[in-house]
Amino acid sequence: MENKMRIELDALPENEGFARVAVAAFVTYRNPTMEEISDIKTAVSEAVTNAVIHAYEEKGGRIVIRCSMQDDLLHMEVEDSGKGIADIGQAMVPLYTSRPDLERSGMGFAFMEAFMDSLEVKSAPGKGTCIIMEKRLGNLPWAADGE
Amino acid sequence: MDDTFQIIDHYLMIRLPEEIDHRSCREITRKADALMLDEQVSHVVFDFSNTKFMDSSGIGVLAGRYRKISCFGGKVYVMHADSRMKRILRMSGLTNLIEFMD
Ligand SMILES: Nc1ncnc2c1ncn2[C@@H]1O[C@H](COP(=O)(O)OP(=O)(O)OP(=O)(O)O)[C@@H](O)[C@H]1O
Ligand SMILES: [Mg+2]
Numbered sequence: 589m590e591n592k593m594r595i596e597l598d599a600l601p602e603n604e605g606f607a608r609v610a611v612a613a614f615v616t617y618r619n620p621t622m623e624e625i626s627d628i629k630t631a632v633s634e635a636v637t638n639a640v641i642h643a644y645e646e647k648g649g650r651i652v653i654r655c656s657m658q659d660d661l662l663h664m665e666v667e668d669s670g671k672g673i674a675d676i677g678q679a680m681v682p683l684y685t686s687r688p689d690l691e692r693s694g695m696g697f698a699f700m701e702a703f704m705d706s707l708e709v710k711s712a713p714g715k716g717t718c719i720i721m722e723k724r725l726g727n728l729p730w731a732a733d734g735e
Numbered sequence: 736m737d738d739t740f741q742i743i744d745h746y747l748m749i750r751l752p753e754e755i756d757h758r759s760c761r762e763i764t765r766k767a768d769a770l771m772l773d774e775q776v777s778h779v780v781f782d783f784s785n786t787k788f789m790d791s792s793g794i795g796v797l798a799g800r801y802r803k804i805s806c807f808g809g810k811v812y813v814m815h816a817d818s819r820m821k822r823i824l825r826m827s828g829l830t831n832l833i834e835f836m837d
Contacts, residue, residue, distance in 0.1 A: 601758035608788075626788070626819060633790040637757045683828070691764065691795035695827050699791055702826060 592656040599640045599649045607636045614655055615662055620725045627703035634696040635666035635719045643670025643717055662723045669716040676709050740766055745777040751786045755793035764796055771803060778809045783816040794827045801832050812836045
């Protein structure tokens, strides 16, 4: 069975927590472990925060989050129409940040990569960025929550 | 002042919120930096007792406070971080700069 959802929200710091909780709630019926929930929340937070800070430079804009569950596979896309990334390879290097002035640490992509099974970045300067991530959830729907 | 920030024996103790993200970090940074100007403060302690979530924004806050306090020979300590928080700190290389207190 496939199950899909889509959220469109303003690129505001106030919505970062909402985005995390919304995606976590969407996957709840699959009985994910606490760790899987934390991994997904971290990945959502990183992608949404990047849209708020980098894509729209904290001036606001729209973010679209699309999720689908195909059996145990979560597919998630976080898309903005902001300034885009000129050099994706450089952006993904751990500890690289274009905004050290804002005390960013350059760990966002590294965390998305570590906590999800796959990460793909599509971007074009002036057009926007789409982050595509997937994660297979280990528990079967009828399995008990836990380790 | 609420007990989120306390100065005890030259240590600035910061009780971190339940969720450390871009939004909550702004406030922590602003207040911490104001208090660190206080000449009584020589070291900073981040208390993770209440913290259930942290993203890369938290790494920036800890690294930034480390940069400031280490200029004066001070240290950054972390207490009550659970295994996930420790993993995140380790991945970012921060464990080489900070000390765990618990
Ligand atoms: N949605 C986006 N739009 C434009 N640029 C982006 C976007 N996402 C990331 N970037 C660019 O990629 C760089 C690396 O992103 P990453 O999330 O790894 O680190 P950061 O956001 O700079 O720091 P941190 O996530 O640790 O706070 C950013 O500094 C920015 O230049
Ligand atoms: Mg980031």
